[in-house]
Amino acid sequence: MTLSQAFDTQCETVRVELGDRSYDIVIGADVLTEAGARIAPLLKRPKVAILTESRVAGLHLNALQVSLKAAGIESTALELAPGEATKGWAGLQQAVEWLLEQKVERDDIVVAFGGGVIGDLAGFAAAILRRGVRFVQIPTSLLAQVDSSVGGKTGINSPQGKNLIGAFHQPHLVLADTALLGTLTERDFLAGYGEVVKYGLLGDAAFFDWMEREGPRLAAGDMAARARAVRRSCEMKAEIVARDEQERGDRALLNLGHTFGHALEAATGYSDRLLHGEGVAVGCVLAFELSSRLGLCPQEAPGRVAAHLTMMGMKVRLGDIDGALPDADGLIALMGQDKKVQDGQITFILARAIGEAFVARDVDLSVVRDLLTEELAAR
Numbered sequence: 001m002t003l004s005q006a007f008d009t010q011c012e013t014v015r016v017e018l019g020d021r022s023y024d025i026v027i028g029a030d031v032l033t034e035a036g037a038r039i040a041p042l043l044k045r046p047k048v049a050i051l052t053e054s055r056v057a058g059l060h061l062n063a064l065q066v067s068l069k070a071a072g073i074e075s076t077a078l079e080l081a082p083g084e085a086t087k088g089w090a091g092l093q094q095a096v097e098w099l100l101e102q103k104v105e106r107d108d109i110v111v112a113f114g115g116g117v118i119g120d121l122a123g124f125a126a127a128i129l130r131r132g133v134r135f136v137q138i139p140t141s142l143l144a145q146v147d148s149s150v151g152g153k154t155g156i157n158s159p160q161g162k163n164l165i166g167a168f169h170q171p172h173l174v175l176a177d178t179a180l181l182g183t184l185t186e187r188d189f190l191a192g193y194g195e196v197v198k199y200g201l202l203g204d205a206a207f208f209d210w211m212e213r214e215g216p217r218l219a220a221g222d223m224a225a226r227a228r229a230v231r232r233s234c235e236m237k238a239e240i241v242a243r244d245e246q247e248r249g250d251r252a253l254l255n256l257g258h259t260f261g262h263a264l265e266a267a268t269g270y271s272d273r274l275l276h277g278e279g280v281a282v283g284c285v286l287a288f289e290l291s292s293r294l295g296l297c298p299q300e301a302p303g304r305v306a307a308h309l310t311m312m313g314m315k316v317r318l319g320d321i322d323g324a325l326p327d328a329d330g331l332i333a334l335m336g337q338d339k340k341v342q343d344g345q346i347t348f349i350l351a352r353a354i355g356e357a358f359v360a361r362d363v364d365l366s367v368v369r370d371l372l373t374e375e376l377a378a379r
């Protein structure tokens, strides 16, 4: 990590080391005001196409376009509908056709300006447009700043499952303006916090201890705490991605909570009933509960995870999800579409303790079924 010197704002830079595809994640309050100056050196001609969504556009698009213009960069923007439902075939078609109408060329840059939905969709559109154009991520949600804008997983959902259509396509730059987090709703902020908790749980117990102490301050808007949470999450992600870009091994650790979470998102139709980060939070509790039932981690661990999420006012249990859910076998069937499935076997990310996750391939499904059945009965 280095302190950035050439620009006005106080920011920190985390580097994702991927050889000639390495890139910086620039983190700090008001980085958006420098977007034009930071993007300009990447451009072959002074022109970018921005993919965004209407809520973000209403709040911040003008600031981005002003910054681009100040650096002599012309921009056009497409405002998609907000929400996970946009991350499907129809949204992708709309985005790609618009980029073609804008005559985006192979050497141009597409800017993804929004949360995880926009970042994943725009990244995938960039990956397939003219067989691949470069893109820059400007994540505006906590979830996107700590997780989805980094690492190059791009894609869309299908009715069969989450992110099942996609490509690895790394951004050229990530600009995470922590001041933008102040405009998130409490629900969106806490959903992103689910991914922050995931990092502590998967590999940094001291970070989780810090969250237990500082979580409420972070949620209340403390800027230093927010910057620290974004930076530590990005450091951990950058390190794992550099080691295993295409999830052949360790990168699957970043999927802690997602095997359950993705099944729950599919079960709730990618709707407002369950945001992605909420599914991850509930999924982390289930993964720790499963680890404990399998005798892999101390019995206190799942209770500690659940207690922290409850204290933060987050969804913790299946009972916190409104409306009908499939039964245990229905949820297990949805997990069968997970990208980590190998030889037809579901892979889980389990834990030996808080901060010590590992990839498990031979989990006894009857224990999973019993756990889900009990959780569903408690609803």
Ligand SMILES: O=C(O)C(=O)C[C@@H](O)[C@H](O)[C@H](O)COP(=O)(O)O
Pocket: 147, 148, 150, 151, 153, 162, 163, 195, 247, 251, 252, 254, 255, 258, 339
């Ligand atoms: O970057 C990764 O690797 C992750 O698994 C991070 C996840 O938090 C993120 O939601 C990712 O998009 C999920 O990936 P998927 O391969 O399970 O679709």
